[in-house]
Amino acid sequence: MDNFMDMTKKAGHTAELERLAALHATYYDAMDGKLVLAPLDLQEPGKKILDCGTADGIWLRDVRNSAPAGHQYFGSDIEPELFPEETDGMIYFPQSFSEPWADEHKDAFDLVHVRGSLAGSSPKRPVDVIRGLASVTKPGGWVQLMELNAFSAPSNGPAMTDFARMASEIWAGIKVGDFANELKSMLEEVGLQNVQENRVIVSLGKKAKPELHSKSIHGVTGPIRPLVSVARSVSNSFTDEQLSSLPDRVRDELETEGGRIEMVVAWGQRI
Numbered sequence: 645m646d647n648f649m650d651m652t653k654k655a656g657h658t659a660e661l662e663r664l665a666a667l668h669a670t671y672y673d674a675m676d677g678k679l680v681l682a683p684l685d686l687q688e689p690g691k692k693i694l695d696c697g698t699a700d701g702i703w704l705r706d707v708r709n710s711a712p713a714g715h716q717y718f719g720s721d722i723e724p725e726l727f728p729e730e731t732d733g734m735i736y737f738p739q740s741f742s743e744p745w746a747d748e749h750k751d752a753f754d755l756v757h758v759r760g761s762l763a764g765s766s767p768k769r770p771v772d773v774i775r776g777l778a779s780v781t782k783p784g785g786w787v788q789l790m791e792l793n794a795f796s797a798p799s800n801g802p803a804m805t806d807f808a809r810m811a812s813e814i815w816a817g818i819k820v821g822d823f824a825n826e827l828k829s830m831l832e833e834v835g836l837q838n839v840q841e842n843r844v845i846v847s848l849g850k851k852a853k854p855e856l857h858s859k860s861i862h863g864v865t866g867p868i869r870p871l872v873s874v875a876r877s878v879s880n881s882f883t884d885e886q887l888s889s890l891p892d893r894v895r896d897e898l899e900t901e902g903g904r905i906e907m908v909v910a911w912g913q914r915i
Contacts, residue, residue, distance in 0.1 A: 667863030817878025
């Protein structure tokens with residue numbers, strides 16, 4: 645995934661944060677405003693909540709805005725340049741979830757959240773990253789994961805179908821596999837209990853609400869060009885011309901026909 649990270653950096657942090665905000669708004673609506681599906685009691689104050697891959701903390705801010713009680717909020721990211729200048733009472737720290745966690749973070753958090761990042765586990769296995777996430781979760785706390793299902797995507801037009809096929813071939817090529825559909829089993833493999841799963845259909849473009857039409861397209865299409873670069877580095881079934889045209893084809897299809905993606909959300913409790 646180095647090609648993806650390099651191209652994202654070159655596009656600039658402002659562009660990436662705008663895209664992530666658009667994607668967050670789209671997911672937030674699809675989840676009916678409920679970002680925490682794990683049964684953590686947010687009415688009891690004093691919980692410690694960690695968002696891994698937090699960027700500028702947009703997920704944390706909306707969780708705090710909806711929480712009925714006061715909690716402590718932490719955000720980690722491999723790119724600390726994305727952290728907001730004004731922390732607004734939240735604590736941010738640099739951390740790759742693929743690297744060992746500091747002792748101060750072990751057994752520390754009531755909820756550990758990751759969204760749309762586990763492909764970045766490569767060359768490690770996603771399950772090894774999840775084991776690390778479990779290690780920084782308090783006994784009784786929860787790990788919640790949310791990832792795109794590329795291997796059995798909803799029915800779409802040809803461009804979105806090709807996008808899902810490209811993503812699945814990338815995940816196979818970088819050896820992370822069908823991790824979205826394996827979230828539940830991986831949470832169980834690392835010893836978490838009370839594991840549950842929910843699947844969220846996200847409408848895009850013309851199929852989205854009018855106020856999310858442009859945001860949903862921007863949020864989803866932003867990573868396609870970097871992903872095309874990754875696809876060229878692994879075995880795939882596309883011609884060079886098909887890969888080059890895919891970003892514009894997906895954008896045009898979402899504008900005129902719309903599309904849908906499925907996000908898999910799974911959570912488990914450390915006992």
